[in-house]
Amino acid sequence: MDSVAQRLSAVGAGAALELRGVTRMFGALAALTDVTMTVRPGERRAVLGSNGAGKTTLFNCITGDFSPSSGTIRFFGEDVTHFPPYERIRRGLRRTYQISALFTGLTVQDNVYLACRGVSRGRFSLLRPGQNDALMHAADNLVQAVHLSAVKDQRVAELAHGQQRQLEIALALAGAPRFVLFDEPAAGLSPTERAELIEILTSLPAHIGYIIIEHDMDVALRVVESVTMMHNGRVFKEGVPEEIQSDPEVQELYLGGGHE
Amino acid sequence: MSLAQDARVAVRPATMAQRAVRTWPEINDPAAWVVAIILLVMPLIANGFFLIEIFASTLILGTMALSLMFLAGYGGMVSLMQLTIAGFSAYMVAVFGVSGNANISLGWPWWLAVPMALALATAFGTLGGALAVRTEGIYTIMITLAIGAAFYYFTNQNWAIFNGHTGINTVATPHFWGVNWRADIPFYYVVLAVAALCYFAVEYLSRAPFGLALQGVRDNPRRMAALGFNVNAHRIAAYAFASFVAALAGVLQVWNYRQISPGSVSVGACIDVLIIAVVGGITRPIGPFIGALIFVLLRTFALDFLVRVGLDGNRFRLLIGLGFLAIVFWSSDGVIGLWQRWRQSQRPAANRPGGGRGHG
Numbered sequence: 001m002d003s004v005a006q007r008l009s010a011v012g013a014g015a016a017l018e019l020r021g022v023t024r025m026f027g028a029l030a031a032l033t034d035v036t037m038t039v040r041p042g043e044r045r046a047v048l049g050s051n052g053a054g055k056t057t058l059f060n061c062i063t064g065d066f067s068p069s070s071g072t073i074r075f076f077g078e079d080v081t082h083f084p085p086y087e088r089i090r091r092g093l094r095r096t097y098q099i100s101a102l103f104t105g106l107t108v109q110d111n112v113y114l115a116c117r118g119v120s121r122g123r124f125s126l127l128r129p130g131q132n133d134a135l136m137h138a139a140d141n142l143v144q145a146v147h148l149s150a151v152k153d154q155r156v157a158e159l160a161h162g163q164q165r166q167l168e169i170a171l172a173l174a175g176a177p178r179f180v181l182f183d184e185p186a187a188g189l190s191p192t193e194r195a196e197l198i199e200i201l202t203s204l205p206a207h208i209g210y211i212i213i214e215h216d217m218d219v220a221l222r223v224v225e226s227v228t229m230m231h232n233g234r235v236f237k238e239g240v241p242e243e244i245q246s247d248p249e250v251q252e253l254y255l256g257g258g259h260e
Numbered sequence: 261m262s263l264a265q266d267a268r269v270a271v272r273p274a275t276m277a278q279r280a281v282r283t284w285p286e287i288n289d290p291a292a293w294v295v296a297i298i299l300l301v302m303p304l305i306a307n308g309f310f311l312i313e314i315f316a317s318t319l320i321l322g323t324m325a326l327s328l329m330f331l332a333g334y335g336g337m338v339s340l341m342q343l344t345i346a347g348f349s350a351y352m353v354a355v356f357g358v359s360g361n362a363n364i365s366l367g368w369p370w371w372l373a374v375p376m377a378l379a380l381a382t383a384f385g386t387l388g389g390a391l392a393v394r395t396e397g398i399y400t401i402m403i404t405l406a407i408g409a410a411f412y413y414f415t416n417q418n419w420a421i422f423n424g425h426t427g428i429n430t431v432a433t434p435h436f437w438g439v440n441w442r443a444d445i446p447f448y449y450v451v452l453a454v455a456a457l458c459y460f461a462v463e464y465l466s467r468a469p470f471g472l473a474l475q476g477v478r479d480n481p482r483r484m485a486a487l488g489f490n491v492n493a494h495r496i497a498a499y500a501f502a503s504f505v506a507a508l509a510g511v512l513q514v515w516n517y518r519q520i521s522p523g524s525v526s527v528g529a530c531i532d533v534l535i536i537a538v539v540g541g542i543t544r545p546i547g548p549f550i551g552a553l554i555f556v557l558l559r560t561f562a563l564d565f566l567v568r569v570g571l572d573g574n575r576f577r578l579l580i581g582l583g584f585l586a587i588v589f590w591s592s593d594g595v596i597g598l599w600q601r602w603r604q605s606q607r608p609a610a611n612r613p614g615g616g617r618g619h620g
């Protein structure tokens with residue numbers, strides 16, 4: 001049973017993310033039931049499903065915001081089921097939030113700088129960053145990448161919604177991400193901002209895989225190679241975008257309801 | 261946003277490479293220079309009473325409130341035990357050092373007793389913090405208040421170390437290099453130096469990774485964890501730093517009064533520190549000192565004022581209470597907030613920078 005593939009998988013060369021039988025109960029309510037899912041490194045996948053299908057709970061279990069009631073989660077081969085969120089993040093996992101979770105009292109630059117600092121050493125450093133601080137430059141580049149250079153010294157509370165969504169993504173791309181969870185990144189964006197978002201997602205380096213929760217099929221199916229359809233906390237269907245789109249059951253469940 | 265920050269925005273070089281990352285607090289605000297010079301030459305202006313009873317007291321109380329401002333303003337943690345930590349430090353100076361109670365005090369020289377007191381008080385505050393960070397909001401207030409109340413009753417009842425309700429009297433103060441450091445003028449400078457050190461340390465830390473991360477924890481602890489930060493460890497570290505600042509103030513306090521008794525660590529006194537910080541403003545480190553000055557002036561002169569208008573002088577707390585009400589009603593960020601809004605209204609709209617730095 002000890003094949004080379006298995007041994008390689010154990011040291012992290014296998015799946016980026018491997019969920020086995022993940023169940024999450026809220027009291028008597030099962031938000032997730034027996035979710036099993038494997039995502040390859042560099043794979044880009046959409047998770048679709050109606051409200052209450054368990055998509056965001058799935059993300060919360062993967063990042064450790066909640067721990068699953070049962071089941072295991074492996075990240076690049078390592079069992080992270082009982083790790084606190086920050087340990088998972090330090091291993092290369094990232095996420096964005098459906099409702100922007102930003103530091104509204106700080107500037108854009110400081111937000112991104114914190115994101116860079118969080119996944120490097122010196123989180124407790126008592127020394128101010130100097131002029132040639134590498135993380136400051138990294139933060140500058142990231143701010144530029146999400147088109148926020150013009151407002152980088154503004155407090156986040158003063159930003160427009162679209163800009164806050166861009167910043168939300170920037171925070172998830174700091175450091176060296178290996179796998180990112182995007183929770184409805186296009187929510188509330190204008191068509192122009194959507195185009196920018198698609199550009200950012202499609203230009204991510206090939207080794208960075210992600211899962212995206214997105215109601216907008218135009219965005220979702222353009223930036224992924226595989227789709228997981230969820231319903232009532234269970235995995236309902238998996239496949240490539242074309243299969244899912246043409247699947248009659250999926251259409252009835254999800255696309256039929258006036259989503260065109 | 262502050263004067264200093266505005267000026268920094270104005271002088272920011274155009275090139276990215278030289279972007280103005282402040283590596284050391286700059287005083288480029290004329291008002292700050294004026295205040296600094298007045299504080300330095302104060303012994304030439306003020307008599308001994310004003311120097312110690314007003315200004316040294318203000319700086320000591322301000323430093324205690326500064327430790328609360330650091331926790332509450334940057335960390336979003338309202339701790340009511342900052343005075344308790346200062347009081348613990350004061351007791352330890354009396355217990356380890358020299359005092360009139362020879363059967364309690366160990367008689368160590370001040371340069372041994374003070375580091376010991378600082379270390380023990382910092383450890384005490386850090387432990388209290390480790391308990392408090394498991395809770396949020398009102399429960400943090402309750403836990404720290406409970407620690408403060410427990411310490412007050414403990415000092416009242418313990419005779420072996422804390423000498424019960426009489427406390428420890430005639431605490432020795434340092435004499436070296438031929439100077440009596442408790443004489444009015446030297447003591448004023450000692451207090452000023454410690455308060456300035458704490459002020460600049462807090463101001464400096466607010467832009468260092470540790471302080472920025474603390475502000476991140478205040479704004480959104482869950483996101484901080486999702487960025488790789490161990491939120492509770494950060495909060496406990498903040499308590500450790502704030503405890504050290506409070507402990508320094510406690511040492512000055514016991515040298516100032518030369519005695520320490522349970523009355524100084526009462527629950528009422530714990531709440532005074534909160535009032536001082538809130539009245540001054542917890543968004544910036546200068547706030548607690550402004551709050552302390554108002555508090556000390558009221559405490560000292562309200563009595564005479566009330567008697568003059570025919571009221572009972574002991575009602576000076578009524579004035580403080582009314583002032584507190586008025587300030588929290590009109591300005592949620594204290595006197596500092598009032599002053600900043602007034603400055604904003606004085607400035608032409610075009611000059612206003614787009615945003616303030618993250619002292620929020």
